[in-house]
Amino acid sequence: MAPPRDNFNNEINSNDNVVNTLRQPIVSPYANSRDPMSNVGNFKIIESTLREGEQFANAFFTTEKKIEIAKALDAVGVDYLELTSPAASEQSFNDCKAIVGLGLKAKILTHIRCHMDDARLAVQTGVDGVDVVIGTSSYLREFSHGKDMEYITKTAIEVITYIKSQGLEVRFSTEDSFRSDLVDLLSIYQTVDRIGVDRVGIADTVGCANPRQVYELVKTLRSVVNCDIECHFHDDTGCAIANAYTALEAGATHIDTSVLGIGERNGIPALGGFLARMYVSDREYVLNKYDVKAIRQVENIVAESVEITVPFNNYITGYCAFTHKAGIHAKAILNNPSTYEILRPEDFGMSRYVSIGHRLTGWNAVKNRIEQLQLNDLTDEDAKNITNKIKQLADVKALNLEEVDVLLRKYNNAKLTDNSHLLVLQNLITHDQLLSFNSNATVGITA
Numbered sequence: 001m002a003p004p005r006d007n008f009n010n011e012i013n014s015n016d017n018v019v020n021t022l023r024q025p026i027v028s029p030y031a032n033s034r035d036p037m038s039n040v041g042n043f044k045i046i047e048s049t050l051r052e053g054e055q056f057a058n059a060f061f062t063t064e065k066k067i068e069i070a071k072a073l074d075a076v077g078v079d080y081l082e083l084t085s086p087a088a089s090e091q092s093f094n095d096c097k098a099i100v101g102l103g104l105k106a107k108i109l110t111h112i113r114c115h116m117d118d119a120r121l122a123v124q125t126g127v128d129g130v131d132v133v134i135g136t137s138s139y140l141r142e143f144s145h146g147k148d149m150e151y152i153t154k155t156a157i158e159v160i161t162y163i164k165s166q167g168l169e170v171r172f173s174t175e176d177s178f179r180s181d182l183v184d185l186l187s188i189y190q191t192v193d194r195i196g197v198d199r200v201g202i203a204d205t206v207g208c209a210n211p212r213q214v215y216e217l218v219k220t221l222r223s224v225v226n227c228d229i230e231c232h233f234h235d236d237t238g239c240a241i242a243n244a245y246t247a248l249e250a251g252a253t254h255i256d257t258s259v260l261g262i263g264e265r266n267g268i269p270a271l272g273g274f275l276a277r278m279y280v281s282d283r284e285y286v287l288n289k290y291d292v293k294a295i296r297q298v299e300n301i302v303a304e305s306v307e308i309t310v311p312f313n314n315y316i317t318g319y320c321a322f323t324h325k326a327g328i329h330a331k332a333i334l335n336n337p338s339t340y341e342i343l344r345p346e347d348f349g350m351s352r353y354v355s356i357g358h359r360l361t362g363w364n365a366v367k368n369r370i371e372q373l374q375l376n377d378l379t380d381e382d383a384k385n386i387t388n389k390i391k392q393l394a395d396v397k398a399l400n401l402e403e404v405d406v407l408l409r410k411y412n413n414a415k416l417t418d419n420s421h422l423l424v425l426q427n428l429i430t431h432d433q434l435l436s437f438n439s440n441a442t443v444g445i446t447a
């Protein structure tokens with residue numbers, strides 16, 4: 001078996017055997033080694049919250065809010081910020097200029113139709129680069145702009161040549177690429193590559209592609225152009241992050257993301273989710289290049305601005321992303337977090353939470369809490385006794401951590417003062433009694 005390369009913390013010795021001491025596997029040992037053309041450990045993020053994200057149903061960003069978001073994204077260390085076209089409105093034009101004026105580390109791009117008027121406006125804003133897009137699928141050619149491939153190619157050459165002549169970076173992307181004719185696609189990408197475009201883009205505008213289709217298309221494209229390849233995936237069918245990952249495996253270089261995935265319809269790869277995926281594949285690359293602890297801040301800013309809450313199951317920052325509940329999980333995770341965690345919460349500025357006040361709990365988890373509270377006189381036997389009582393109470397209603405702590409402290413005090421700890425458990429029948437523990441009253445205990 002080939003050694004797993006797609007992981008971290010596995011030391012490989014000269015015989016290709018995985019050294020077995022203290023290793024913490026982060027992915028399956030059966031993982032394939034990387035493709036020769038893979039960019040899984042060498043990619044760039046084009047953060048499009050201020051373009052794609054502005055197309056989210058609830059989004060309305062004032063100039064001040066755009067600046068706040070831009071700065072917060074710059075703190076994460078994304079490579080590019082993509083902004084709404086200056087041709088969209090006068091304010092959009094001014095906002096482009098305002099963000100260019102911030103002097104951020106990220107390069108600033110704007111996103112325009114393949115049209116000379118738009119290109120001239122984009123250049124006037126002072127951006128570092130321009131993302132040009134035009135629809136090539138039969139649907140868009142027939143029902144949207146009504147142009148044929150000959151016209152599209154001619155305009156693309158004119159627009160790209162102009163933007164290059166102004167000293168700016170330029171990307172040319174088709175729209176709805178996965179429902180476009182492959183021969184048309186490859187032919188126009190080869191043409192723009194020949195005239196010096198910096199990147200070509202593939203866009204799954206309707207979210208129809210699956211990872212195998214993505215792999216095939218990107219791999220084919222990689223073999224016919226020399227320039228970089230950017231990919232834009234919509235999440236209508238739940239494949240956006242998987243498609244982004246697969247695109248990098250096949251040789252793509254740039255991935256479009258947005259904060260919390262916001263965008264047209266149900267959006268594109270979430271910045272946090274995409275970085276979680278890439279962290280598992282190349283932790284060092286991700287942690288050296290991006291400040292993943294800053295993701296939470298920008299998510300909070302965007303969530304508040306577009307009036308949504310961060311979903312419970314959000315990657316990294318969802319409230320249960322690092323919560324462990326089942327007793328058997330809790331025991332293992334307390335011994336070694338890698339047993340049930342592929343992401344280390346501390347790398348993301350998050351904390352692990354082992355939930356213990358429920359009927360699925362186990363005594364190892366309770367014992368761990370006893371240690372955290374430094375109730376050093378309690379034994380394993382005590383932890384088991386208390387666990388049984390927690391299960392009994394939790395069969396009616398789960399206990400929160402505060403209630404568990406009250407019980408642990410009461411039991412501990414009783415044991416130290418007059419050895420009445422077993423009586424405490426015996427007399428504890430309802431949740432309400434726990435409340436009175438808190439005010440130091442005895443609960444029907446006559447000890």
Ligand SMILES: [Zn+2]
Nearest residue numbers: 052205263264
């Ligand atoms: Zn889009």
